[in-house]
Amino acid sequence: MPKRHRIMLAKAGLDGHDRGVRVVAMGLRDANFEVIYTGRRQTPEHIVNAAIQEDVDAIGLSILSGAHMTLFAKILELLKAKEAEDIVVFGGGIIPPDDAQELKQMGVKHIFGPGTAMDTIVGAINQTLEQREAK
Amino acid sequence: MDKDKLAGLYQQWNQGSVEQALKKTPERANCAQTPAGIPNQRLYTPLSLDEAGFDYAKDLGFPGQFPYTRGRDPLGYRSNYWLFMQYAGCGDAEEANKRYRYLLSQGQAGISVAFDLPTQVGLDSDDPMADGEVGKIGVAVSSLQDLETVFEGIPLNQLRQISLVANAMSSIILAMFLALAEKQGVSVDECTLRIQNDVLKEFISRGAYIFPPEPSIRLTTDVVTYCAQNHPAWLPITLCGYHIREAGANAVQEVAYCLANGLAYMDEVARRGAPMERVLPQLSAFCAVNMNFFEEIAKFRALRRLWARLVRERYGVGPEVSLGLSLVNFTAGSSLTAQQPLNNIVRVAVECLAGVLGGCQSLFPCSMDEAFATPTEAAVKVALRTQQIIANETGIGDTVDPMGGSYYLESLTSEIEERALKMIEEIEALGGSVKAIDQGYFRRNIDEASYQWQKEVDTGARSIVGVNAYQEADEAPMEIFRPPAETQERQIARLQKLREERDNDRVQKALEQVKAVAATEENLIPALTEAARAYATMGEICGVLRSVFGEHNEGDI
Numbered sequence: 076m077p078k079r080h081r082i083m084l085a086k087a088g089l090d091g092h093d094r095g096v097r098v099v100a101m102g103l104r105d106a107n108f109e110v111i112y113t114g115r116r117q118t119p120e121h122i123v124n125a126a127i128q129e130d131v132d133a134i135g136l137s138i139l140s141g142a143h144m145t146l147f148a149k150i151l152e153l154l155k156a157k158e159a160e161d162i163v164v165f166g167g168g169i170i171p172p173d174d175a176q177e178l179k180q181m182g183v184k185h186i187f188g189p190g191t192a193m194d195t196i197v198g199a200i201n202q203t204l205e206q207r208e209a210k
Numbered sequence: 211m212d213k214d215k216l217a218g219l220y221q222q223w224n225q226g227s228v229e230q231a232l233k234k235t236p237e238r239a240n241c242a243q244t245p246a247g248i249p250n251q252r253l254y255t256p257l258s259l260d261e262a263g264f265d266y267a268k269d270l271g272f273p274g275q276f277p278y279t280r281g282r283d284p285l286g287y288r289s290n291y292w293l294f295m296q297y298a299g300c301g302d303a304e305e306a307n308k309r310y311r312y313l314l315s316q317g318q319a320g321i322s323v324a325f326d327l328p329t330q331v332g333l334d335s336d337d338p339m340a341d342g343e344v345g346k347i348g349v350a351v352s353s354l355q356d357l358e359t360v361f362e363g364i365p366l367n368q369l370r371q372i373s374l375v376a377n378a379m380s381s382i383i384l385a386m387f388l389a390l391a392e393k394q395g396v397s398v399d400e401c402t403l404r405i406q407n408d409v410l411k412e413f414i415s416r417g418a419y420i421f422p423p424e425p426s427i428r429l430t431t432d433v434v435t436y437c438a439q440n441h442p443a444w445l446p447i448t449l450c451g452y453h454i455r456e457a458g459a460n461a462v463q464e465v466a467y468c469l470a471n472g473l474a475y476m477d478e479v480a481r482r483g484a485p486m487e488r489v490l491p492q493l494s495a496f497c498a499v500n501m502n503f504f505e506e507i508a509k510f511r512a513l514r515r516l517w518a519r520l521v522r523e524r525y526g527v528g529p530e531v532s533l534g535l536s537l538v539n540f541t542a543g544s545s546l547t548a549q550q551p552l553n554n555i556v557r558v559a560v561e562c563l564a565g566v567l568g569g570c571q572s573l574f575p576c577s578m579d580e581a582f583a584t585p586t587e588a589a590v591k592v593a594l595r596t597q598q599i600i601a602n603e604t605g606i607g608d609t610v611d612p613m614g615g616s617y618y619l620e621s622l623t624s625e626i627e628e629r630a631l632k633m634i635e636e637i638e639a640l641g642g643s644v645k646a647i648d649q650g651y652f653r654r655n656i657d658e659a660s661y662q663w664q665k666e667v668d669t670g671a672r673s674i675v676g677v678n679a680y681q682e683a684d685e686a687p688m689e690i691f692r693p694p695a696e697t698q699e700r701q702i703a704r705l706q707k708l709r710e711e712r713d714n715d716r717v718q719k720a721l722e723q724v725k726a727v728a729a730t731e732e733n734l735i736p737a738l739t740e741a742a743r744a745y746a747t748m749g750e751i752c753g754v755l756r757s758v759f760g761e762h763n764e765g766d767i
Contacts, residue, residue, distance in 0.1 A: 140327055
């Protein structure tokens with residue numbers, strides 16, 4: 076019986092647009108993930124602490140406000156500082172392709188932009204988590 | 211033609227030519243209904259209208275007259291075209307000022323100010339929560355000083371309209387604007403000011419709330435009644451359907467939820483004894499224009515008619531009071547694709563057409579690159595040109611309500627009105643919008659509709675060019691707008707300098723007065739205006755209000 080993975084979805088910063096993250100939450104739940112959604116206006120500190128406490132496998136960050144470089148960086152920094160880098164980070168929102176590239180170089184595993192199919196998200200997360208477990 | 215004879219001919223056609231054609235080529239599955247689930251008949255005829263009990267005088271009437279189905283203005287666009295607007299604002303006040311002057315030079319009629327997120331949620335640019343957000347999706351306005359710079363060289367009384375997209379903090383922005391007019395030496399009544407001021411939709415969809423619902427409505431009403439009293443030509447509230455639709459609601463829900471919120475506001479305004487005959491004519495609705503052409507056009511007409519019918523009864527105003535909602539239409543951001551972004555120019559053009567045929571008073575087209583970022587100058591110019599081309603070259607404004615009388619369109623209009631009314635009745639049965647928010651009514655329904663849409667796209671039941679149809683593997687990246695990196699730093703430095711240089715005693719006194727008035731039922735605008743004049747900051751003023759009203763928490767997800 077494959078392990079059921081636990082994902083924390085979060086909105087960091089001040090952006091309130093949550094259609095995407097809510098739809099992804101529903102899609103991931105239908106794909107048999109356990110999903111915890113933090114709601115809006117969370118600080119990176121709160122997100123990381125909660126993720127560690129909840130023992131999640133991955134954090135998915137939704138940002139449509141242009142503040143993605145700052146916020147993803149903070150999350151990655153905090154995970155490193157708390158020695159929780161095994162938690163996979165992915166995200167989505169309104170993120171220019173150049174920035175998405177840079178984020179991936181920083182350690183964000185996937186950026187799912189507008190138009191990404193639910194199947195693609197599920198597949199990519201599953202693959203990443205399985206690879207991580209295989210190590 | 212005699213109805214029975216027509217019915218007979220229709221049946222012949224259906225059983226004859228149609229059957230034969232179907233044997234050769236079946237119909238597409240995806241033409242069966244509109245995105246909101248309204249069934250599409252194969253053909254609409256006078257019989258369709260007859261069945262629906264349609265009556266020209268009662269259901270259509272004339273433009274500028276109850277029930278306003280055919281539009282708010284008797285002359286339509288035969289006198290003035292709709293207002294060509296672009297939502298803009300980014301960076302700090304200087305950068306925003308540059309962009310506005312550019313747009314005005316290119317023929318834009320008025321300015322619609324987008325504020326950055328920290329400003330929208332009542333935070334100063336140097337608040338810890340503002341880090342990374344300053345000047346990103348709008349202009350940073352932490353004080354009157356910033357607003358002065360935004361409008362540097364732009365006399366307030368020379369614009370056709372100034373639209374301030376301010377909601378939770380609308381009372382403070384209004385106060386700053388009043389103080390700005392004083393500084394410019396312009397009589398405020400020479401400008402037409404519009405303030406969005408719809409905080410309920412923030413709780414329901416957009417998420418830029420500050421205080422809990424009840425004090426938020428108090429502030430909303432303060433703005434409305436202050437303007438009704440002192441500046442009756444202004445537009446102090448715009449009922450928003452756009453954000454609710456963008457959150458995933460369908461076209462019927464957009465109408466229903468927008469108007470239900472409108473009733474909540476107007477009930478409060480009426481409770482305060484404000485002159486409804488002055489307030490009601492100044493109302494607008496802010497709607498999305500999405501891709502299903504006829505559903506959208508029908509939606510605008512249904513919205514106007516439903517609102518007029520609802521409020522005439524509810525507030526008992528006389529027939530001389532104009533109940534025709536002014537329509538502000540914005541093309542749907544969610545319809546833009548990141549894939550093959552040039553295609554978005556076409557989408558926006560189609561949406562603009564629908565917005566105009568629905569009879570809007572102002573139109574905001576998206577720019578092609580907004581699936582990536584706020585737009586470049588080049589992209590926003592194409593969006594502005596789109597409206598100019600539609601106005602000048604298509605002739606659709608040359609007669610009033612050209613779509614009126616279309617069998618399909620009038621049937622859709624009636625369907626949308628009927629279904630939306632049912633939803634409003636559901637919301638009323640729960641005790642109105644605020645209670646419905648508390649009970650998760652909107653959340654549930656919007657979640658369902660948005661997930662439904664996603665599933666349709668994922669399964670291919672709904673085709674989106676570039677996304678799940680006609681995809682391309684490798685796309686050349688396009689040039690995207692980058693807010694300058696120094697914006698946040700610059701803005702913070704300015705703000706800190708301001709705090710040192712202003713009369714801090716005056717600020718202190720003004721803030722104390724705001725706090726005192728907040729605890730009463732008195733209109734806060736005068737006290738807020740004094741605070742604005744004194745250069746109290748957004749964060750300071752909202753901080754004081756938070757201490758009295760508390761903060762809203764999202765609650766159960």
